[in-house]
Amino acid sequence: MTALLEVRDLQAHYVSFGGERVVKAVEGVSFTLEEGETLGVVGESGCGKTTTCQAIVNLLPPPGRIVGGSIAFAGEELTRKSQREMRHIRGAQIAMILQDPMASLNPLFSIYRQVSEPAYYHRALRGRGLRERVRELLNAVRIPSPAMRMREYPHQMSGGMRQRIVGAIALAGGPRLIIADEPTTNLDVTIQAQYLDLLKELQDKTGVAIIFITHNLGIVARMCDKLAVMYAGKIVEAGTVRELFNAPRHPYTKALLGSMPKLGSKEKLLAIPGHPPDLATLPPGCAFHPRCPEALPTCATAEPPEIQVIGSWSARCWRAEPQEISATDATTDSAKDIHAAAAVGD
Amino acid sequence: MTQFIIRRTFYALISLFILSVTIFAIVRLTGDPVTMLAEPGARAEDLDRLRAEWGLDRSWPVQYLTFAKNVFTGDLGKSFNYQMPVSTLYFQRLPASLQLALAATFISFIIGIPAGLISAVKVNSAWDNAGKVVALFGLAVPGFWLGLVMILIFSVWLGWLPTSGQGGILHLIMPSVALGWYFAASLLRLTRSSMLEVMRSEYIKLARLKGLPGYVVIAVHAFKNALIPVLTLAGINLVVMINAGVIIEVIFAWPGIGRLLYEGIFQRDFPLVQGVVIQAGIMIVLINLTIDILYAYIDPRIRLAK
Numbered sequence: 001m002t003a004l005l006e007v008r009d010l011q012a013h014y015v016s017f018g019g020e021r022v023v024k025a026v027e028g029v030s031f032t033l034e035e036g037e038t039l040g041v042v043g044e045s046g047c048g049k050t051t052t053c054q055a056i057v058n059l060l061p062p063p064g065r066i067v068g069g070s071i072a073f074a075g076e077e078l079t080r081k082s083q084r085e086m087r088h089i090r091g092a093q094i095a096m097i098l099q100d101p102m103a104s105l106n107p108l109f110s111i112y113r114q115v116s117e118p119a120y121y122h123r124a125l126r127g128r129g130l131r132e133r134v135r136e137l138l139n140a141v142r143i144p145s146p147a148m149r150m151r152e153y154p155h156q157m158s159g160g161m162r163q164r165i166v167g168a169i170a171l172a173g174g175p176r177l178i179i180a181d182e183p184t185t186n187l188d189v190t191i192q193a194q195y196l197d198l199l200k201e202l203q204d205k206t207g208v209a210i211i212f213i214t215h216n217l218g219i220v221a222r223m224c225d226k227l228a229v230m231y232a233g234k235i236v237e238a239g240t241v242r243e244l245f246n247a248p249r250h251p252y253t254k255a256l257l258g259s260m261p262k263l264g265s266k267e268k269l270l271a272i273p274g275h276p277p278d279l280a281t282l283p284p285g286c287a288f289h290p291r292c293p294e295a296l297p298t299c300a301t302a303e304p305p306e307i308q309v310i311g312s313w314s315a316r317c318w319r320a321e322p323q324e325i326s327a328t329d330a331t332t333d334s335a336k337d338i339h340a341a342a343a344v345g346d
Numbered sequence: 347m348t349q350f351i352i353r354r355t356f357y358a359l360i361s362l363f364i365l366s367v368t369i370f371a372i373v374r375l376t377g378d379p380v381t382m383l384a385e386p387g388a389r390a391e392d393l394d395r396l397r398a399e400w401g402l403d404r405s406w407p408v409q410y411l412t413f414a415k416n417v418f419t420g421d422l423g424k425s426f427n428y429q430m431p432v433s434t435l436y437f438q439r440l441p442a443s444l445q446l447a448l449a450a451t452f453i454s455f456i457i458g459i460p461a462g463l464i465s466a467v468k469v470n471s472a473w474d475n476a477g478k479v480v481a482l483f484g485l486a487v488p489g490f491w492l493g494l495v496m497i498l499i500f501s502v503w504l505g506w507l508p509t510s511g512q513g514g515i516l517h518l519i520m521p522s523v524a525l526g527w528y529f530a531a532s533l534l535r536l537t538r539s540s541m542l543e544v545m546r547s548e549y550i551k552l553a554r555l556k557g558l559p560g561y562v563v564i565a566v567h568a569f570k571n572a573l574i575p576v577l578t579l580a581g582i583n584l585v586v587m588i589n590a591g592v593i594i595e596v597i598f599a600w601p602g603i604g605r606l607l608y609e610g611i612f613q614r615d616f617p618l619v620q621g622v623v624i625q626a627g628i629m630i631v632l633i634n635l636t637i638d639i640l641y642a643y644i645d646p647r648i649r650l651a652k
Binding site: 057059083086087088089090091092095096098099100103104105106107108109110117118121122153155166169172173 | 553
């Protein structure tokens, strides 16, 4: 069986000033996603998370361009498709939920109109069937009295409701993959949890696969099966959520986990020192080495290869090693590593 | 909605009050109209009698109150020069100005909006650059100069179009282009910038992500939003063209309101100038009110606001 989405060595660059400045936003990203699976993509702002997703739906804002690699969706190669062909994939096969619920609905069109569009264009629903579909969708995202609410306009809804409506729009075309680009960043904390539960429930019902872009590891722990950690346009570590949370191999993953607050813990939160690098002028060697607490001399000169730790778990770090069979050792080791990282951070 | 209309009407009345005070004071700064209109060598007591007849011997506040009271009852006063009610003169000239303004609006629409739309959709392309050049010329080349050049080319050299006056459709071409020219450029620029802003919005991104056909994204989702500021400008433009096409109307000897106002100013015909300006003010305010209501119709955020 082929995977639902298989991204291989994807490269997407922003070329400006006549080629003088090349921002390598995505540089050799590979991952696979099975039907119904949830992948979390985490990383600091500007690490290429959003660009990766825009490349998947072939909607990179100019001057962005896919310069290499392949994106196979359900066995079909997306990078070779024309915009016209992509139109039948967007909304119908791959839907997206954007970050800002206040801005992602058109203020001049009714909720009905906006939710119905994907069903109208991709599933050829009309008249009563279409109305029925919209009502179902609004019901599914828990909009109270949908028959009445669908005649209203975005400004009459709260932020949480709008984001649920964006969710309904994403589902309207019956997609197999939803890309959620930080869907809860602009919501109240109480509503965030509700929204995530709702997404999870909808996923259970429809079997849709989700790519979750976030910088909130709490969301990843709650929602995702797999995790990909991005840094400077590359996936530096990828594996199952359990593997990465228990025994992160890449110092960047460790640092991200160390910067996550834990309930009831008196431990100091660790900030990652320094800033993410400029994607147009990356440092030589490993892009993370200037900020890395465990950097070796090699890190500054040679780029680390992707090391397969075990199974689908991989890390791009000179310190990463294939895992021995006994998994328990690895866990305790990495726990020590985290404390070591903490000491350096202080 | 009713509340919205009531509030807007109240603002409109305040604007008209300020306008009436201003124009009343300004015409009186131009000098004594009696000396302009009376026969040369008229005796001082005759001039005084004329002043008394026109009410110019009374104090300014009294004159203003009479003027304001008359405006409220729909009486704009009687022209010194024509010895006719100003509103009769105004409405005699209105059809000509309206015809010219509508033609010019049409021209500004068919040039400005599509060109602005194309410039925005094909931003930074050759189309966009062409649009920028058109906009630059539109704003930089004054309508009266363009009018004179067109008269020279199309009437004097080629003999295709009549130089001046009102008549058939041929008479309308040059004045409406000369008048609409500037407004086409301003509509182009506004349509372009408004479209560009809307195209960058998240909801347009989402519309594309829904897999809608390109024309639906641009012509429906984006254009409807971009049209809001364009519509306001177009409405105001129309009223400005009706009432302030002074220079174009003078150049093309177009018997409209602009020329009436021009004559009134030169004759120090106080009631005529005051009346035309107030009438123009009332129209601008009314059109703005209509646009506000139209806005509310297009934009549910305004329509449904308390």
